[in-house]
Amino acid sequence: MSLQSVNDFVIRFANVNGSGSASANELFARSVLRMGIPVAPRNIFPSNIQGLPTWYEVRISGAGHLGARGGTDFLVAMNPQTWDKDVAGIEPGGYLLYDSTKPMPKSKFRDDITVIGVPLTAICNREYTEPRQRQLFKNIVYVGALSALLDIDVAEMEKLIGEQYKGKEKLFDANKHALHLGRDWALMNLDHPIGLQLKRSDAVGSRIFIEGNSAAALGAVYGGATVCAWYPITPSSSLPEAFTRHCQRLRVDPATKKNKFAIIQAEDELSSIGMVIGAAWNGARAFTATSGPGISLMQEFLGLAYFAEIPAVIFDVQRAGPSTGMPTRTQQTDILSCAYASHGDTKHVLLFPEDPAEAFDFGASAFDLADRLQTPIFVMLDLDIGMNYRLSRPLAWDDNHKFDRGKLLTAAELETAADFGRYLDVDGDGIPYRTLPGTHPNKGSFFTRGTSRDRYAKYTEEGAAYADNMQRLLRKFDTAKDLVPRPLQANAGKSTKYGVIYFGSTSPAMDEAIGLLEARGHAIDRMRIRAFPFHSSVTSFIGEHDFVFVVEQNRDGQLRSLIVNECSVDPVRLVPILHYDGTPITARFIAGAIADRLDALKVTPLRKDKVS
Amino acid sequence: MTYVIKPKFRHPELPKNKIGFTHRDYEGAVSTLCAGCGHDSISAAIIEACFELSIPPHRVAKLSGIGCSSKTPTYFLGSSHGFNSVHGRMPSVLTGANLANRDLIYLGVSGDGDSASIGFGQFAHAIRRGVDMVYIVENNGVYGLTKGQFSATADPGSKSKRGVVNTDSAIDLVGIALQIGATFVGRSFSGDKAQLTPLIKAAIEHRGAAFIDVISPCVAFNNHVGSTKSFDYVREHNDVVNKLDFVTGRATIEIDYAPGSVEVVQQHDGSTLALRKLDAEYDVHDRVAAMSFLQHHSAKGQIVTGLLYVAAESEDMHGHLNTVATPLNGLGDQELCPGSAALEKFNASLR
Numbered sequence: 014m015s016l017q018s019v020n021d022f023v024i025r026f027a028n029v030n031g032s033g034s035a036s037a038n039e040l041f042a043r044s045v046l047r048m049g050i051p052v053a054p055r056n057i058f059p060s061n062i063q064g065l066p067t068w069y070e071v072r073i074s075g076a077g078h079l080g081a082r083g084g085t086d087f088l089v090a091m092n093p094q095t096w097d098k099d100v101a102g103i104e105p106g107g108y109l110l111y112d113s114t115k116p117m118p119k120s121k122f123r124d125d126i127t128v129i130g131v132p133l134t135a136i137c138n139r140e141y142t143e144p145r146q147r148q149l150f151k152n153i154v155y156v157g158a159l160s161a162l163l164d165i166d167v168a169e170m171e172k173l174i175g176e177q178y179k180g181k182e183k184l185f186d187a188n189k190h191a192l193h194l195g196r197d198w199a200l201m202n203l204d205h206p207i208g209l210q211l212k213r214s215d216a217v218g219s220r221i222f223i224e225g226n227s228a229a230a231l232g233a234v235y236g237g238a239t240v241c242a243w244y245p246i247t248p249s250s251s252l253p254e255a256f257t258r259h260c261q262r263l264r265v266d267p268a269t270k271k272n273k274f275a276i277i278q279a280e281d282e283l284s285s286i287g288m289v290i291g292a293a294w295n296g297a298r299a300f301t302a303t304s305g306p307g308i309s310l311m312q313e314f315l316g317l318a319y320f321a322e323i324p325a326v327i328f329d330v331q332r333a334g335p336s337t338g339m340p341t342r343t344q345q346t347d348i349l350s351c352a353y354a355s356h357g358d359t360k361h362v363l364l365f366p367e368d369p370a371e372a373f374d375f376g377a378s379a380f381d382l383a384d385r386l387q388t389p390i391f392v393m394l395d396l397d398i399g400m401n402y403r404l405s406r407p408l409a410w411d412d413n414h415k416f417d418r419g420k421l422l423t424a425a426e427l428e429t430a431a432d433f434g435r436y437l438d439v440d441g442d443g444i445p446y447r448t449l450p451g452t453h454p455n456k457g458s459f460f461t462r463g464t465s466r467d468r469y470a471k472y473t474e475e476g477a478a479y480a481d482n483m484q485r486l487l488r489k490f491d492t493a494k495d496l497v498p499r500p501l502q503a504n505a506g507k508s509t510k511y512g513v514i515y516f517g518s519t520s521p522a523m524d525e526a527i528g529l530l531e532a533r534g535h536a537i538d539r540m541r542i543r544a545f546p547f548h549s550s551v552t553s554f555i556g557e558h559d560f561v562f563v564v565e566q567n568r569d570g571q572l573r574s575l576i577v578n579e580c581s582v583d584p585v586r587l588v589p590i591l592h593y594d595g596t597p598i599t600a601r602f603i604a605g606a607i608a609d610r611l612d613a614l615k616v617t618p619l620r621k622d623k624v625s
Numbered sequence: 626m627t628y629v630i631k632p633k634f635r636h637p638e639l640p641k642n643k644i645g646f647t648h649r650d651y652e653g654a655v656s657t658l659c660a661g662c663g664h665d666s667i668s669a670a671i672i673e674a675c676f677e678l679s680i681p682p683h684r685v686a687k688l689s690g691i692g693c694s695s696k697t698p699t700y701f702l703g704s705s706h707g708f709n710s711v712h713g714r715m716p717s718v719l720t721g722a723n724l725a726n727r728d729l730i731y732l733g734v735s736g737d738g739d740s741a742s743i744g745f746g747q748f749a750h751a752i753r754r755g756v757d758m759v760y761i762v763e764n765n766g767v768y769g770l771t772k773g774q775f776s777a778t779a780d781p782g783s784k785s786k787r788g789v790v791n792t793d794s795a796i797d798l799v800g801i802a803l804q805i806g807a808t809f810v811g812r813s814f815s816g817d818k819a820q821l822t823p824l825i826k827a828a829i830e831h832r833g834a835a836f837i838d839v840i841s842p843c844v845a846f847n848n849h850v851g852s853t854k855s856f857d858y859v860r861e862h863n864d865v866v867n868k869l870d871f872v873t874g875r876a877t878i879e880i881d882y883a884p885g886s887v888e889v890v891q892q893h894d895g896s897t898l899a900l901r902k903l904d905a906e907y908d909v910h911d912r913v914a915a916m917s918f919l920q921h922h923s924a925k926g927q928i929v930t931g932l933l934y935v936a937a938e939s940e941d942m943h944g945h946l947n948t949v950a951t952p953l954n955g956l957g958d959q960e961l962c963p964g965s966a967a968l969e970k971f972n973a974s975l976r
C-alpha cells in the first residue's frame with residue numbers, strides 16, 4: 014500500500030554537489046509555501062564543493078511542524094553514487110523518482126515502494142544542445158514533473174521563476190519552458206496525482222522564509238553594529254556575508270555614498286576578536302561571527318574582554334566538533350567552551366535563539382546587553398538555524414527603542430562627576446562606569462589592562478584588590494540574570510512530576526514531541542532556556558519536578574552540566590536526552606527517548622503502548 | 626612591582642607649547658623598568674614628539690601588547706587612554722580601535738618578541754591593511770620581561786647573556802614592513818634622541834601605516850659583548866641614511882642646508898619633512914631601492930637608520946573601506962537603525 018497523505022510528508026532530493034540543483038529544489042519548496050502550506054527545508058551538504066553528494070530535504074507539514082522529522086516519503090534520486098543508501102532510506106510505501114533514460118536492473122529497486130521513472134536525460138538531450146544546459150535544466154524538469162505528481166499549483170511556480178529572473182526575460186522563458194517540459198511529460202505519461210498531495214491551505218500566514226544567519230546579521234544592523242571582523246568558517250560565514258549585504262542596502266549614506274560600517278575579513282580568529290575588542294573599547298558596537306574552532310582560538314582574548322570589561326558580541330554558529338569534526342553538520346556543542354571561555358575564573362553571557370526571528374531579536378539586543386554589562390555576549394546559533402531557510406514570524410522592531418549604551422560617561426558628565434574610578438561599583442550592581450578615549454582633555458582617562466588593578470584602574474598585585482574585583486565581576490554576572498531573556502515555560506494540561514528543559518534549535522522538534530508524548534498519555538511541563546546566566550526560575554522549575562529531562566544536541570550534556578554547576582542541582586534529577594550524530598534532532602527521537610526513560614523511571618503511563 | 630604616580634609639581638616657568646601644555650602634561654607614571662633600559666629613552670622621545678607637535682594628549686590612544694616595551698605606555702601621556710592588550714595582538718586591537726574612531730592618533734608600542742615572534746602575523750596584517758597608526762617596535766633582540774630568551778630579531782651568531790649562540794636567522798621588521806606596504810618606514814636607536822624624536826613626529830603626521838623599528842638595548846639581558854643589540858654594537862655599526870628635521874605646516878622655518886643635500890617632503894596635513902641627506906644616492910620615495918639599500922648594508926653588518934621610506938601617496942584603511950567621515954563610534958540610533966518601515970519592506974520580500 015503506497016503512502017497516502019495530504020500536506021504532510023517528507024521529500025528528499027539526492028543530488029550531486031555543484032550540479033545546479035539548489036535553486037530548482039528551492040523553487041519546489043517555495044512553491045509549496047506559496048500554496049499556504051508550511052515547509053521546513055534542510056540542506057545536508059558535505060564539506061567538499063564538487064562531485065560529492067548533497068541532499069535537500071523538505072518537510073511539508075500542514076500542521077506547521079518545522080523540526081526535522083526523519084525518514085523519507087518521496088525520494089528524487091539524482092545521485093547514482095548514493096543510490097543504494099538513498100533508496101534503502103525510503104519509508105515502506107514511499108515513492109522514488111529517478112532518471113529512467115538508462116535502464117536499471119530490477120535489483121536496484123524495491124518492491125514496497127512506487128517507482129516513477131522520468132527520462133530526464135533523454136528529455137533534456139532532445140531539447141538542448143549545450144552540455145551545461147542539458148545538466149542544469151534537468152533539475153527544473155524534475156521539479157516540473159513533481160508539480161504534476163503532487164498537484165502543485167504551477168502558476169505559483171511560474172510566478173516564483175518570474176521573481177527570480179526579473180528583468181531577465183530570456184532566462185525566465187527558458188526556465189518556464191523546462192518546467193513545462195517536465196510537467197507535460199508527467200501529465201501525459203504518469204499516473205497523477207499520486208498518494209502524496211498538496212492542497213492549498215492558509216497555514217503560512219504572514220510568516221517569512223529566512224535563514225537564521227541572515228536574520229542575526231540584520232539584528233546586528235538594527236542593534237547598531239558598525240564594526241564586523243571575521244574569518245571564514247562554515248557554518249558562520251554567511252552571517253558576516255549577509256551583514257555586508259544588509260549594510261550595503263541600509264547603511265550607505267545616500268548623500269556621500271560613504272559607508273556607516275566597516276567590515277574586515279581578518280587573518281584569523283585571534284585577529285577578528287582583537288579587532289572587535291579594540292573597536293568596542295573605543296565605543297563602536299562590534300561583533301564577530303565564528304564557529305567552534307574559532308571560539309577555541311579566541312580564548313585568551315575572551316578572558317581579557319571579561320576581565321578588562323569590554324563589550325563584544327560573538328555569534329557562534331555551532332557545528333559538530335571537536336576539531337574539524339563534522340564541519341557541515343549541526344550540534345549545540347560549544348555551550349561550555351563559551352560559558353567558561355578562557356583561562357582563570359570566567360563566566361560569559363550566552364543567548365540561545367530558537368529560530369531566525371529570535372536570532373534577529375537577540376542579534377540586536379546582544380549589543381545593548383554588551384554595553385550595559387560591559388562584557389562579551391555570545392549569541393549561540395547553530396548550523397540548523399543558521400544555514401537553512403526557516404519559516405519564521407516576521408521580524409519586528411519597536412521604533413521607540415533607543416540603544417542602551419550603558420554606563421558610558423560623556424565629557425559633560427565627567428565635568429560634574431565627583432570621582433571617577435573605572436572599576437568602582439557606584440550603583441551596587443557590579444557594573445562600573447566607563448569612558449571612551451578622547452572624551453575629555455583631563456578627566457576620565459584610564460589604562461585598560463589584563464593585569465589586576467584597583468578600583469581606579471591602577472596596576473596592583475595586592476591580593477585583596479584582586480579579590481575585590483573578582484567579587485564585583487560575580488555581582489555583575491548576578492545582575493545579568495535579570496537582564497537577559499527569561500526562560501519560557503509551558504505547562505502540561507495537568508499536573509506532572511516531570512519537566513523538560515531545552516534550548517535553541519531543538520525548539521520545533523520539542524514542541525512537536527510534546528504532542529507525541531501527550532498522545533501517548535505522558536504529561537510533561539517544559540521550559541525553554543533562552544540565556545545564561547540562568548534566571549532564578551530555572552532552579553524553581555527543577556525544584557518543582559521530580560525529574561527534568563534536559564534535551565540537547567551534544568554528547569556530554571553540556572547545558573545539563575552548566576545547570577548542575579551553576580544552580581547546585583542534584584545531577585540525578587536531571588535526565589540527559591542527547592542527540593549528537595550531526596543531523597538535526599527530531600520529535601520522534603525526543604519523544605522516543607523520553608518515553609523510554611519514563612518507563613525506566615517506573616512510570617506507568619495512562620496508556621501502556623510505548624512510543625516508538 | 627607597584628605603580629608610582631608622579632608628584633604633580635609644576636614649575637611655573639616650564640616652557641609651554643602652542644596649546645599651553647608643558648612637557649609634564651605629556652608624561653606618565655614613573656617608569657618601573659630597569660635603570661638604563663633603552664625603552665625609557667623611547668618613551669622620552671614620544672613625550673618630546675607629542676609636546677613639540679602640541680597634540681592634546683587625550684586625542685592619542687596608546688596601545689600595546691605584553692613585554693617590558695609594552696608596559697611603557699603607562700610611562701608617557703598620562704591623560705591618554707591606554708590599552709595593554711595581550712601578547713602579540715596589539716595590532717588587531719589597534720585596528721579595531723581605529724575602525725571605531727578615525728579621528729584619534731593611534732600609537733602602537735610593541736617589542737620584538739611581541740611583534741616578530743608571537744605577533745608576527747598581526748604585525749604584518751595591520752601594516753598591509755594600511756591602518757593609520759604609528760607602530761613602534763622597541764627592539765632589543767630578547768624577551769626582556771621573561772628574562773632574556775632570544776626573540777626572532779636576534780641576529781644569528783649573537784650570544785645571549787648565558788652564553789648561548791643564536792643559530793636561527795633574524796627577522797628584520799623594517800625589511801618586512803617595506804615589503805608588505807607600510808607607507809612610512811624608519812629605524813632609529815633609543816640612544817639617538819635627536820634622530821628618533823623627529824622620526825616619531827613625522828610618523829604621527831603621516832596618514833597610513835607608519836612603522837618605526839627602534840633598536841633599544843636591554844641592559845639586563847642583552848647589552849653584553851657578543852650581543853648585536855647592545856649600545857656599543859649599535860653605535861659602532863650604525864649607518865645613518867639621512868637626518869630629519871621635522872617642520873609642521875603651521876610653522877615656516879627656514880631650512881638652511883645646502884641645496885642638493887636637502888629634500889623637503891610634503892605630508893598629507895600640509896606639514897613638511899626636511900631631510901638632510903648623508904647618502905647622496907638615497908631616495909626616500911623609492912621603496913624598491915630602500916629594500917636593496919637595506920639588504921646591501923645589512924650584508925656588510927651595518928644597521929641603517931633614519932627615514933627609510935615614505936610613500937608619495939598613501940591611503941589608509943578607512944579610505945579602502947570608504948567609511949563616513951564621522952567616527953563610527955559617534956553615529957547614533959538615527960544614523961544606524963533602519964527602523965520598522967524598512968523592516969516591513971524586508972519582511973515582504975521574504976514571503
Ligand SMILES: Cc1ncc(C[n+]2csc(CCOP(=O)(O)OP(=O)(O)O)c2C)c(N)n1
Pocket residue numbers: 691692693694695712735736737738739740763765767768769770771776
Ligand atoms: C600568550 C603568552 N605567552 C607568553 C607570555 C609571556 N611573555 C610575556 S612578555 C614576553 C616576551 C616579551 O618580549 P618583547 O616583546 O621583546 O618585550 P621586551 O620585554 O623585550 O621589551 C613573553 C614571552 C605571555 N604574556 N602571553
Ligand code: SF4
Pocket residue numbers: 657658659661662663664693694765769770842843844845846
Ligand atoms: S629587562 Fe631589559 S627590556 Fe626589560 S626593563 Fe630591564 S632592561 Fe628593559
Ligand SMILES: [Mg+2]
Pocket residue numbers: 692736737738763764765766767768769776
Ligand atoms: Mg624584546
